Every structure is written in C-alpha cells, then in structure tokens.
Amino acid sequence: MTRIVITAPFDPRIAAELPGEVVTASEAETGQSLGARAAADPVFAAALAEADVVIAELDRIDDDALAAAPRLSLVVACRANPANVDLAACAARGVEVRTTPGRNADVTADFTLALLLATVRHVPAASAWLRAGNWSGDDVFEPYARFRGIGLSGRQLGVVGGGAVGRRVVRRAQGFGMRIAVYDPFLAPGALGDDVQHLELDDLLATSDIVTLHVPLTPETTGLIAARELALLRPDAYLVNAGRAALVDRDALLAVLREGRIAGAGFDVFHDEPLSSDDELLRLPNVTLTPHIAGASDDVVVEHSRLAAAAVASVFPPPSSSPSPSPHSAEVREATAPDAESRTQAATHRNADASPTHPDDSREATAPDAESRTQAATHREASTPDPHEREHHVTATATADVVVLDIEGTTSAAGFILGDLYDYARPRLDEVLGRDDDTVRAARADAIAETGLDADASDAEIAEALRGLMAKDVKSTPLKTLQGIIWAEGFAAGEIHSQFFDDVPPRLHAWHEDGIRLAVYSSGSVASQVPWFRHAPQGDLTPLVEDFFDTVKAGPKKESASFDKIAAALGVAPDRALFLTDHPDEVSAALAAGWQVVALDRAGEPWAGADFAAPAVASFDEIEVTR
Numbered sequence: 001m002t003r004i005v006i007t008a009p010f011d012p013r014i015a016a017e018l019p020g021e022v023v024t025a026s027e028a029e030t031g032q033s034l035g036a037r038a039a040a041d042p043v044f045a046a047a048l049a050e051a052d053v054v055i056a057e058l059d060r061i062d063d064d065a066l067a068a069a070p071r072l073s074l075v076v077a078c079r080a081n082p083a084n085v086d087l088a089a090c091a092a093r094g095v096e097v098r099t100t101p102g103r104n105a106d107v108t109a110d111f112t113l114a115l116l117l118a119t120v121r122h123v124p125a126a127s128a129w130l131r132a133g134n135w136s137g138d139d140v141f142e143p144y145a146r147f148r149g150i151g152l153s154g155r156q157l158g159v160v161g162g163g164a165v166g167r168r169v170v171r172r173a174q175g176f177g178m179r180i181a182v183y184d185p186f187l188a189p190g191a192l193g194d195d196v197q198h199l200e201l202d203d204l205l206a207t208s209d210i211v212t213l214h215v216p217l218t219p220e221t222t223g224l225i226a227a228r229e230l231a232l233l234r235p236d237a238y239l240v241n242a243g244r245a246a247l248v249d250r251d252a253l254l255a256v257l258r259e260g261r262i263a264g265a266g267f268d269v270f271h272d273e274p275l276s277s278d279d280e281l282l283r284l285p286n287v288t289l290t291p292h293i294a295g296a297s298d299d300v301v302v303e304h305s306r307l308a309a310a311a312v313a314s315v316f317p318p319p320s321s322s323p324s325p326s327p328h329s330a331e332v333r334e335a336t337a338p339d340a341e342s343r344t345q346a347a348t349h350r351n352a353d354a355s356p357t358h359p360d361d362s363r364e365a366t367a368p369d370a371e372s373r374t375q376a377a378t379h380r381e382a383s384t385p386d387p388h389e390r391e392h393h394v395t396a397t398a399t400a401d402v403v404v405l406d407i408e409g410t411t412s413a414a415g416f417i418l419g420d421l422y423d424y425a426r427p428r429l430d431e432v433l434g435r436d437d438d439t440v441r442a443a444r445a446d447a448i449a450e451t452g453l454d455a456d457a458s459d460a461e462i463a464e465a466l467r468g469l470m471a472k473d474v475k476s477t478p479l480k481t482l483q484g485i486i487w488a489e490g491f492a493a494g495e496i497h498s499q500f501f502d503d504v505p506p507r508l509h510a511w512h513e514d515g516i517r518l519a520v521y522s523s524g525s526v527a528s529q530v531p532w533f534r535h536a537p538q539g540d541l542t543p544l545v546e547d548f549f550d551t552v553k554a555g556p557k558k559e560s561a562s563f564d565k566i567a568a569a570l571g572v573a574p575d576r577a578l579f580l581t582d583h584p585d586e587v588s589a590a591l592a593a594g595w596q597v598v599a600l601d602r603a604g605e606p607w608a609g610a611d612f613a614a615p616a617v618a619s620f621d622e623i624e625v626t627r
C-alpha cells in the first residue's frame with residue numbers, strides 16, 4: 001500500500017482517486033520544514049514516518065524532513081520550481097522530485113488580458129471614481145468623457161516571450177481581434193500560426209499598441225526592457241507586466257511613466273514585494289496595479305492536483321496496469337527511471353535552475369520548466385507469449401513538457417517520402433546545384449567532399465552522386481539542404497503535398513491543447529519540414545509546433561550531443577523531453593542524452609520489429625503524455 005502525505009492545498013476529489021492511503025495535513029507556515037513540524041507534532045510525525053510520497057507546495061522538504069520520512073521515495077512539489085525542496089538532499093537519499101509545471105499558465109494568461117483591459121479601459125479608476133460619489137446629475141456624461149479608452153480589435157499586441165503563458169495570451173488576444181507580434185528568439189517563424197508576426201524586440205516595441213511581457217527571468221533577461229527599449233515605445237502605447245518585474249529597469253520605467261511618455265501601464269509584479277505604501281507607482285495616475293495575483297485561482301489547485309496525481313501514478317502505477325507488484329521491481333525501474341547517478345545529476349541541475357522563492361509562485365508558468373523528472377513506463381498486457389507481438393501491445397506513458405518528433409517512419413510513411421518526394425527532387429537537383437546562392441554553394445561544396453568527387457565536378461556529376469545517396473536513403477546534410485530547397489518550392493507551387501499517419505494529427509492537437517510543447521527533429525531540412533507540416537492533408541499543423549530542428553541546426557541524429565543542443569534551445573531539461581522516433585540508433589542517442597524516448601514500431605516501415613532500447617508502440621494512439 002502506497003502511503004501519501006499531502007500538505008499542499010489539494011482537490012479532494014483527485015485526492016480520493018490517488019492510488020494509496022492518503023493523509024492530508026494543512027500547510028504549515030511558509031518555509032517551515034516538515035521535519036520541524038514532525039518534531040513538534042507526533043501525529044504528523046507518525047504519518048511522515050510511513051510516507052512513500054509527500055505532496056507539498058510551500059512546506060520545506062530538507063534533510064530533517066527526509067530523516068523523518070525514511071520510506072519516502074517521491075516528493076511532488078506543487079509548483080514549477082521546487083524551491084521548497086532540498087534537491088541535493090533528495091538526490092543523496094534517492095528520493096525522486098517531481099513538479100507541476102504550467103499549472104497556472106491558463107489563469108495567468110486570463111489575468112493578463114484582465115489587466116490589459118482594465119488598463120486601457122481605465123476600469124479601476126472609473127470604479128474608484130464612482131465609489132467616491134463623483135457621478136452627479138450635473139453632468140451625467142462626465143465619466144463618458146473622463147474614462148475614454150481604446151478598443152482592442154485591429155490593434156497590435158506585442159507579446160515578448162512565446163512560452164506557456166505567452167502562447168495562451170496570443171490565443172486570447174486573437175479572440176479580441178488583435179493583430180499579434182511576438183518576440184521570442186527560440187520560436188521558429190510560423191510556430192504560433194501564420195497570423196502571428198515574428199519581430200525583433202526593437203521592432204515589436206516600436207510598432208505595438210500594447211506590449212505584454214512573458215519571458216522567464218534569467219540573467220540574460222533581467223533588465224531586458226531598459227531606458228533605450230522604453231524609449232522605443234510609442235506615446236500612445238501601453239505596457240503590461242504580469243510576468244516578472246525585473247525584466248524592466250525600474251528607474252527607467254518610473255521616468256517614462258512620470259513624464260507621460262507612454263499612455264499607461266498595468267503591473268501585477270513589482271521589484272520589491274509587498275509594494276511599499278509610499279512607492280511612487282501608487283501615485284502615478286496612468287498605472288493600474290494589482291498585488292501579484294495573476295496565479296491566484298482555485299483552478300491552479302485543481303490543475304496542480306491533477307499533475308501531482310499523474311506524477312504519483314507514473315511512479316506508482318496502479319496494479320492493474322503493471323505486471324509488477326512494486327514500482328521498484330527491476331523490470332519497471334529499467335523502463336521507467338534513469339539510474340541513481342543520472343537522478344543525482346538531474347537534481348543538481350534542477351537546484352541550480354531553481355528561482356528564488358516567491359510565496360505565490362504565480363510567475364512559474366513563464367519559466368522554461370526544467371525541474372521535474374519523468375520517465376516513460378511500459379504497461380504490458382499480462383500475457384504476451386510472442387515477443388514481437390508483445391511489442392505491439394505496449395502502451396507508453398510519459399510525463400514531459402516537450403515532445404520532439406522524427407518524421408520519416410514516425411509521423412509519416414517512409415514510402416511516401418521515398419516515393420512522391422524523392423521522385424520530385426531527383427530531376428531537379430542539377431538545376432538547383434547551378435544556382436548563384438550562398439546556401440547552394442555551401443551545400444555543393446559539402447556534397448563534393450562527402451561523395452569524394454573532384455573539386456571541379458560538374459553539376460550533373462554531383463547530382464548523379466546525390467541521386468546515388470538518395471537510392472540508399474542516406475541522410476546526407478547537403479543532400480537534405482538541396483532537397484529542402486526543391487521541396488519548399490514544390491509545396492509553394494502546389495505540386496507536392498505531405499502525408500501524415502491518421503493517428504498523428506489528432507494526438508498532436510490533443511498534446512498541444514494540454515500545454516505540451518511540440519518540436520520536430522528530422523534529417524529533412526527545416527526548409528522542408530515547415531511546409532511538410534503546413535500542407536498536411538489533415539490541415540495546417542505548424543501552429544502546433546514550436547520549433548523545427550534539422551542536422552544543420554542541431555547536428556547528426558545519431559549523436560547524443562545533438563539532443564543536448566535541442567534541449568538547451570528549447571529551454572527544457574533532458575528528462576522533461578520526450579523523443580518519438582522509428583530509428584533504433586536515434587533511440588539510443590536520445591537516451592544517452594538523458595531524454596525519454598518512445599519508439600514507433602509501425603507495420604511496414606523500414607525499422608519495424610527492430611530491437612529498440614525504449615518502449616515501442618505501433619501508433620501515436622498508444623502514447624500517453626502528461627505534463
């Protein structure tokens with residue numbers, strides 16, 4: 001029987017469904033160690049002594065707490081950054097730590113729109129004016145003149161940061177008819193849809209009617225909006241910040257507001273909290289202020305309860321879905337958890353990333369989540385006599401923030417690519433090779449080096465050598481670059497289209513809706529990946545995909561360093577990233593980088609039936625991903 005102690009605020013219906021015996025205890029004072037609490041409260045001490053799992057939000061889980069909980073194997077911190085957990089102590093005792101990333105992304109995005117509307121329509125000022133008894137019959141239309149605001153439809157919202165909250169703000173603002181510009185150097189153009197314009201920060205600031213900030217606070221983003229950037233804002237522009245105060249230089253901001261150099265601003269976050277009663281911001285008439293409440297919603301408790309329950313279920317699978325009686329049996333551990341050393345590394349990394357504690361923690365969804373450990377678990381049917389047949393009955397579950405997709409054999413049939421697409425590229429190689437273009441020139445030189453041709457080889461000779469590589473489906477980077485140019489033009493001309501297995505688009509939509517970030521990593525060049533996803537017969541899939549990686553951008557797919565690069569570019573911890581691929585060597589490379597992997601073992605595809613070092617499934621329908 002798994003014993004679970006919950007001190008976090010928790011949805012009682014979800015607590016009742018947890019697989020084990022649940023003891024709930026109210027949250028102690030912020031920052032109190034559960035160890036100290038156990039020392040003072042024998043009833044709580046008895047519960048902690050028996051606990052396999054502790055779920056906490058603010059309570060500190062330090063070495064004292066761990067000493068009082070000798071059976072403990074899992075801590076779930078109901079926040080994005082486990083700033084209340086001593087990760088090194090957990091790692092030393094082999095206690096796994098999970099978090100609940102993105103738990104407040106939706107409500108924070110809602111609040112951003114509320115703050116934005118309140119600011120541009122002067123809602124708090126109008127309300128205060130009315131309550132003060134100012135509306136008199138002398139001039140019944142006075143407020144109509146006094147509180148005139150702007151409409152949102154047709155105006156440009158500049159979204160700085162297209163992460164979990166930023167993307168949700170985009171969707172909501174589009175509902176108001178706003179034009180959207182986004183600044184996010186980690187997002188591929190088109191990643192948020194064709195209607196979203198990607199701009200450099202300066203251009204975004206200079207052209208937007210309203211600017212809203214949603215980037216995580218890091219050393220690089222601290223002071224991102226300083227005097228120079230503020231000076232770019234138009235005099236009729238508004239600035240909204242429900243992200244992190246320190247993204248903006250306080251002195252420069254006060255000067256701009258004091259001098260009325262922008263129309264107004266709305267802030268939910270402050271450089272010093274609580275805001276002092278004599279803070280100058282309180283005296284500025286053109287500013288709407290709220291006390292750091294963007295994440296204050298009961299829905300956040302429901303969401304973190306749901307995510308915590310998923311974390312518990314993946315570490316302690318319900319008996320019916322696992323053949324093993326204990327989650328610590330050798331078979332499941334092998335399939336579900338990295339070894340102790342990698343667990344320690346993950347914990348150390350998480351500790352370094354943890355941001356300073358904030359009691360509300362409501363900014364968490366804006367930060368890239370690199371905190372909680374995950375695993376892919378195989379849930380095999382009880383009786384599977386034929387080993388190959390058994391592979392096709394595997395269901396893989398994973399807890400991840402990002403799913404990265406291979407294309408050929410994974411999202412799409414190899415036969416279609418090697419047929420329709422290769423047929424289209426083959427006769428066009430000679431012409432492309434002759435183009436006066438830097439990318440082509442570089443690819444041409446690389447192709448000569450790779451195929452061993454003479455330096456003065458003709459376009460026809462190089463094209464013929466490349467057709468030889470195509471015959472063997474060699475994933476040559478210069479070949480992929482040239483194919484990518486040809487295919488991008490083919491898609492644009494409507495002469496080719498893409499193909500996705502039927503199970504793929506619905507799962508991509510579902511994962512996207514659940515807040516799971518999606519990216520692509522294929523040998524096919526990014527230039528071809530984007531139209532491939534855009535021209536899916538099932539509809540444009542690019543709005544679902546945050547970024548695209550090829551071997552130019554990330555490196556070879558069989559090298560673990562390439563996966564390190566992708567994780568860094570996506571701002572995700574390797575163990576929070578899930579790679580889906582059909583190629584056994586790519587499975588191994590991603591696993592070596594500490595990623596979770598599920599192999600696609602699709603009937604009729606080139607690698608069907610291969611010996612994969614990861615759980616294998618026959619379709620995306622068999623993959624369950626939770627955050």
Ligand SMILES: CSCCC(=O)C(=O)COP(=O)(O)O
Pocket residue numbers: 406407408409417421475480483521522523524525528529532557
């Ligand atoms: C953009 S569709 C063409 C994909 C392609 O050329 C290719 O080689 C796919 O390789 P993958 O790494 O996705 O198996």
